[in-house]
Amino acid sequence: MPERLEPAMAQVQEILFVYNAKSGMLHGLMDLIHKTVSPSTYPCKLCEITYGMTGMRKEWKRYVHSLGYPVTFLHLDELAPGLPSTRYPCAIARTNTGYEELISAEEMNRLTTLTELMAALSRQIKPLS
Template sequence: MTDPSVIRRLIGVYHADGGLRGELAYVVGKVRGTASCALCDITHGAFGRRRQWRDLLPELGVPVELVHLNERSAPVRAASEGRTPCVLAVTDGGHLPLLGPDELTGLDGDVARFAEALRAAAGRAGLRWESAD
């Protein structure tokens, strides 16, 4: 049974390319002050994925996929083009933006505030978590 109001999974799109070249370009740009990604600030610290981020994932109750600009599928590209970083909800009705660059930047890298903002955005969009069935 399909239900377009149920979040099946989340996709976070970084505002950076993946791969060695992309990661290196981002790090250099970050140091120079010419590159930024608010989603990176939420998910990563100086030494890799933040513990708070890893702890949040099971609490969300749905799979979370993180992709770079050059790793996006066609539906993710269509839903996120020109609006990265962002977080998309995947429902039976398609890919829906939940948090965009302005909302993510306003969280200042805080994982707890991210979780609150994500849940609030889902509520405003009339979406519910798959595990809440």
């Protein structure tokens, strides 16, 4: 009887976080003002949750480094060709078989704390590990 081959499991090669914002110092300053003055209309929940007034939150930075995968943060004007068409902000895994959305924009926009974001990401990465 021929040996039965199991389908290859997707293996995470990189985690991409895509902000719903443009890159650059001027855009960063405008975003900081926007999320301070009118947080309810600020369009990037990922930025809102992971950044404070002085930069990336230390707890988030430690968590990202603990994931054990290369991590890339992208802005709307830095998107690489080949990324799946989706809404932003979101988290995407680049795997050996393609891309998998880990946290959709809809889910990201429902999150309210850094703890919720880290828990959501951990739940999604675990099955791919």
